[in-house]
Amino acid sequence: MRLIAEHVNVDFPIYGAQRSLRKALFARATGGVISSDERNANRTVIRALTDVSFELHEGDRLGLVGHNGAGKSTLLRTLAGVYQPVSGRILVDGVVTPLFDALPGLDSEDTGYENIRTSAMMFGLKPDEIERLITNVEESSELGEFMGLPVRTYSTGMTTRLGFAFATSIEPGILLMDEGIGAGDARFADRAAERMAGFLARSRIVVIASHSDQLIRSMCNKAALMHTGRVVALGDLETVLEEYNAFVHGANLEWAQQK
């Protein structure tokens, strides 16, 4: 199992003004008159990731830290294959499991069982794997008969539990997570922590983005500090976290000074 990011750049086009066909057609019509450079200048692009490179091996648990908008979520989604880089590439050996929403494709009109089955199929699980997964979710979610009712009848905590039970029942391979997965109420928390630990241990590679030092420390053995779309530090967990804290502190000082 390996995951490689090679000089990855990701740009986000900002459409806003050009979302409508009329404006785009208009832009094209006037584009012939005005130089093409000028036309491109009208299209705003935000560079979300700049030259991101790293390599992860079996057993690596990478924590992504950084400010809001530093590019953590974008990087995770790029690693998941949601966004294709404008240049550079992502190479994988293994199955990538993105768990950004615990239940992908969740529809509240469908029952717990139906949602679990749909999500499992989205992840490409085989029929026998799905049956095993359903048994597992039945046991660990403690939802009992609610499993057969539409998810819209669930409380928030129950929906979270369903998602958590599902997520931690799958075999993740390369696991990508944004801020961990909620587990539900306190009564459930102890066993949830245990389940989560088991789940992480089964994952061969983990990449998780979080603002919480505590979460990163409990789950990771490596960290990467991101700033304005770049990986500015990568390596040993404590060193990078220290740098991040100094950075946060520094940024706050700067901000205070500006005031």
Place this chain on the structure above:
Amino acid sequence: MAIDLPTSGMKPLAISAAEDIIGGARRWELWGRLGWLEVKRRYRRTTLGPFWSSLTLLIFVIVMGSVGSGLLSRNSSEYLPFLVAGLVTWTMLSTIVNESGSAFTSGAQLIRQMNFEYSVLAYALVWRNFIAFLHNMIVYLLIMVIYMPQALTWRLLLAAPALVLLMVNGVWISIVIGTLTARFRDVQQIVQSIIQVSMFVTPLFWSPDSLSGTRRMVFVGLNPLYHLLSIVRDPLLGRTPSLDSYIAVMIITLAGWTLAFVVYGKFRKRIAYWL
């Protein structure tokens, strides 16, 4: 952070348009399920369920049938079957086209979450409309048994391959319009307007034979919707579709899929950014 290690055995994450379309078709269990759940969901809390739309169709056929047969001075035992056979087919075709714009936008949550064959969403869209079509066939059978039982012959079987062709076309339509709408939300509105007008200019309420000359050529001969419609409608009325219509549908299918591969090949990777 240079990478010197060999990258053999590793694959890039990107899915090409062809892999998407072919791989998506193979995941029939998934799109079959997505399509079916959508049908189930849409009508979950109603008594008649999916048959509501069939009931609407029945009422429409009876009312429109009696007005129309008067207007066009046609025998209602001839006009009602013509109308119902056309409308069941048209409903499927036009609903697919109308919904095609939201093929990808409605799956935004999934597309932003993971990398998969988005074409699955197009197959699901077509599939759920086929399920709706099967419900509406009850109305068709009812009208046929009452007014034209003699038309229920072996020729009905010709409707099956024609339906498959219609669905195959539905998929490229969903992929093309779905992709374009993801970028330009206006496209869906434009398409819906076109479909609304097409309902009256396509021989659906009136027989193609009632037009002649240039008008016939424009609204019948050169109307792709007419050919897609008639390869299904004719067998439903116990007739063999004309060779012209089969040829036209073949051309539409080939041209449409070529367009789908071009558009999807160029823009598939941008869809996630547009949503």
